[in-house]
Amino acid sequence: MSRFLREKYMSMEPYTPGEQPQMKDLIKLNTNENPYPPSPKVISAILEGNTGDLLRYPDPEAKELVDAVAEYYGVSPKNVAVGNGSDEILAFVYMAFGEKVYFPSISYGFYPVFAETFMCDFEPIPLDDELKIVPDDYIGLDGTIILANPNAPTGMTLDPGAIEDIVKTNADHLVVIDEAYADFGTQSSIPLTEKYDNVLVVQTLSKSRSLAGMRIGLAIGPEEVIEDINKMKFSFNPYNLDRLAIRAGAAAIKDDEYFKKTRDMVIETRGWFTEKMRELGFTVLESKANFVFCKPDKISGTEYFEELRKRAVVVRHWDKDPIRDYVRITIGRDEDMQRLIEVTEEILCEKVK
Amino acid sequence: MSRFLREKYMSMEPYTPGEQPQMKDLIKLNTNENPYPPSPKVISAILEGNTGDLLRYPDPEAKELVDAVAEYYGVSPKNVAVGNGSDEILAFVYMAFGEKVYFPSISYGFYPVFAETFMCDFEPIPLDDELKIVPDDYIGLDGTIILANPNAPTGMTLDPGAIEDIVKTNADHLVVIDEAYADFGTQSSIPLTEKYDNVLVVQTLSKSRSLAGMRIGLAIGPEEVIEDINKMKFSFNPYNLDRLAIRAGAAAIKDDEYFKKTRDMVIETRGWFTEKMRELGFTVLESKANFVFCKPDKISGTEYFEELRKRAVVVRHWDKDPIRDYVRITIGRDEDMQRLIEVTEEILCEKVK
Secondary structure (H helix, E strand, C coil): CCCCCCHHHCCCCCCCCCCCCCCCCCEECCCCCCCCCCCHHHHHHHHHCCCHHHHCCCCCCCHHHHHHHHHHHCCCHHHEEEECHHHHHHHHHHHHHCCEEEEECCCCCHHHHHHHHCCCEEEEECCCCCCCCCHHHHCCCCCEEEEECCCCCCCCCCCHHHHHHHHHCCCCCCEEEECCCHHHCCCCCHHHHHHCCCEEEEEECCCCCCCHHHCCEEEECCHHHHHHHHHHHHCCCCCCCCHHHHHHHHHHHHCHHHHHHHHHHHHHHHHHHHHHHHHCCCEECCCCCCEEEEECCCCCHHHHHHHHHHCCEECECCCCCCCCCCEEEECCCHHHHHHHHHHHHHHHHHHHC | CCCCCCHHHCCCCCCCCCCCCCCCCCEECCCCCCCCCCCHHHHHHHHHCCCHHHHCCCCCCCHHHHHHHHHHHCCCHHHEEEECHHHHHHHHHHHHHCCEEEEECCCCCHHHHHHHHCCCEEEEECCCCCCCCCHHHHCCCCCEEEEECCCCCCCCCCCHHHHHHHHHHCCCCCEEEECCCHHHCCCCCHHHHHHCCCEEEEEECCCCCCCHHHCCEEEECCHHHHHHHHHHHHCCCCCCCCHHHHHHHHHHHHCHHHHHHHHHHHHHHHHHHHHHHHHCCCEECCCCCCEEEEECCCCCHHHHHHHHHHCCEECECCCCCCCCCCEEEECCCHHHHHHHHHHHHHHHHHHHC
């Protein structure tokens, strides 16, 4: 820390991204990336597009991408904002609307960090004993509500009716639904954004569109809320998406067939993998995301995480209550999950001896 | 504006980027882009690099780019931060160090916007009658100082000794030198960052490296100041540079030969163009940037700007004191500047009639 840092940031704790380990023959299942590459049309858009124009600033409105998203979801371009990953969109949300913020105590680890960054008064709301969000706890609050649906790292979803009740009973406050993982089997709340003026849906192309490496996030919501998000962007970094990201994002959104194919592959793998893990004695929460949150029955979560790591299988573990006993496993390719199961059998076998 | 926006942002005025007009046969000299394409090695790095890895998050430390910059400038990687354009770096600077900020009243138009965005107390310091920064006005101030060198939109530089005096007499405050345009003939203040712990240099690859479309900014400074900037980044958007930007940026920094060649071409064009404009009766400030700031003697700045625009030549004009009579003209290719001169002769000729 330098002696010039503003006092208010002295105690701020930055977010810790999931590690990007550099091991040989690593099976990397720790940051919820898609195991399949981006659509061939995305690659063509990058490789066959004009590169001479990289000398020019990108379009600060990112019209090509905004229009593609609007068309895909059947909304007006005025209902769409785009950002440098959904993290940046969420940052703008906290900045613009974060006077007071509520979110689940166990959820995306960046939520409390954003709150500190933007000096928001915030209150994490505990999950129930089954690690579920309790919708009743969000009825009639006095601040902005941020809900990941499905929630991370549990993968469990909220009932659409429950979300609508939260929106209706918080008419004076914005309800933000973070749908980073919704494409893998959760009903989107986008229809609510057309019915109510206090709902915003945030999505990312990092997971279901295999573009974590290109940093593209979206927000869909009422025109005035989108205007406010863009006001933050134009007061912070107007050219936040580079030319190749705009191009790649638009191509990804347009290739719906590829998206559905790879999404279905992930869902299918999640299905058999969940079953198999349960057979091995794991408690596996009902996931609608591209990861599962699970707990071994014979060893601790910490031990399981460490033993996997020794065998070059990296998953994510949080050494804190009440999720210390669980690990979060990203759904990879069939062969990756097969390998994880073999390794798990090996670990459990050694422990029984 | 939505009814959810935080009160403190209600009156904030976002930055207005230079327009990106869509005219046929346009000569675009309004946003200080480089007229030459990025290095062929940058294009190869994008086109021949692995695209399969776009499914993975980029390296949040952007090591490949940080290392390239450190090697190029002969500093440690710990002295380098990178961002999504120098705008994002500047945003982090204001956020981290902006309790109170001083900058010239005529300078980069984003400086006061950042101050509003991050709730900084700020004081613009007037230029002298010749539109020069008066170094004495920056001696012994009580806040962070932001100086563009060369200054925008004048293109005039500060004497290195004057900068060192400012740094020395403000030992308790950070002095930030924004060198967006320094590559075109201004002595860099990077050596000062090794001598003093209160100087930070900010640069961009948008101008001298022809990569406006890829959004890459740098900061070079004392390790603790760099740590603070990265603390802001990791509390806001850790994956701010996508994989292709990191790759392109590193390749651009490494191709010094191409950089020098295109830079020299811009400098040469600036030389003859300045002379020719003076012959046409313009006052042209002594520019060390890739643009010139100039004033016609027979018509107003506003009229000149508008007449150029009618003829599909777009430059930048600010309708405010004391620079209303000037226009800022980006240095393009020889043929662009030749065309601008022809058009200018035409405009002046019509006015004389």
